[in-house]
Amino acid sequence: MADKAAPDSSRRSERSRRAIFDASLALVGEVGYDKLTIEGIASRAGVGKQTIYRWWPSKAAVLLDAFTDGVDDYAAGLPDTGDLAADLKFVLRATADEFNDPAFQAPYRALAVAGANDEGLSRTFVARLLEPGISVYVDRLRAAQEAGEVAADVDVRIAAEMVLSPFSQRWLMRTGELTYDYVDTLVDQVLRGLRPRD
16 A cells, blocks of 8 residues: 655645735734734634744734735836836836735835834835835836936936835825826926936
8 A cells, every 4th residue: 555645844834824924914904003913813824823933023024025925026127118208107007006906005004114113124125125126217217318318417226216205105104196197297207307408
């Protein structure tokens, strides 16, 4: 009689990890970050608390991994159709749709709050998610600069932040809606200052 194959612990661990991620993202939307607990995540995921503590030191660490898991990598960069304004508007409109999605908002806002009080968490979030995102804007603006669409003396890193920071500030502080009209106006006004002078 053939021996039964031993259970694959890596598959079991991956199922548990996925369940923990799903539970943390669902719960932060339902109860908010303040009421999110390791106990609640464990109960929703159907795992023991010790399973979570074996992999993560805090609920913030769980949420950060859950939120950044499966995030599209930025290897493809931003589109480059030869029209910088159109390319930036296209991407920022899609980003506005994402930021307006309640499933995205709850964990992102929770991590922003947690990061304000936890420098290590904030730095990890920036390194894992924000910095790669900024870099693709820098690359696209550099390509536009090389094509003569952006003045040669423009610091493209600061230029990228000039586009992204007002967008993020409006969303985070709820100073206004993230609409396509807002995105288009933001891009047009920033690019007006970046164009080469005759």
